[in-house]
Amino acid sequence: MNKKLTKEEIIKIAEIPNKVKQGKSSRAKGKAFERKTREFLTSQGWIVNRFDNNVEFSGQIGFMQGKLTPSKAKFNPFTKSVMNMSSGFPDYLCVRSWKNDCRNIKSVEDFKKKCNCIYEKEFTEKLLFGNTYDFNVILVECKTNNKLDKIEKEKCEWIETNLNIPCYIAYPEKIGRKVNVKLRRTKQ
Secondary structure, three states, X not given: OOOOOOHHHHHHHHHOOXXXXXXXXXXXXXXXXXXXXXXXXXXXXXXXXXXXXXXXXXXXXXXXXXEEEEOOOEEEOOOOEEEEOOOOOOOEEEEEEOOHHHOOOXXXXXXXXXXXXXOHHHHHHHHHHOXXXXXXXXXEEEOOOOOOOHHHHHHHHHHHHHHOOOEEEEEEEEEOOEEEEEEEEOOO
């Protein structure tokens, strides 16, 4: 019953990557890159806010209807805890004022006061659907591999056509040992 493993089989088993460790490190690297992207965008003068909405599609293939809905928190049933509170797509909603009287706005709280918004939902709706002629608004998705999957591409296309807000992908560019954040438009 108990089969003895040969030396070659033991070496083969030891060489198989541990998927748990790989997933853990990938998530950590992704979060670190999101932090770096946020710092980069704020240094460029953008007010960066986590985007807590998601695009959901319904209907038949080819005749898909999209709508913007609040994103749901990811829940782990085994530990009975929330894994991820903000899982919206794209990752960030960025706003930059190009009018002189709004240059002193440096944070999301200042921007909410300027727009007379109390709640987060009201703030997001005012930016997406309101009169935002004083501000540039973009949506940014962070990707360490610089690629969107098919569903993410459809979501970006829906956002750009229906909301008229440009979507960008933030990706890392290595120069020696330093990692720089680069932005590229999803629709080219």
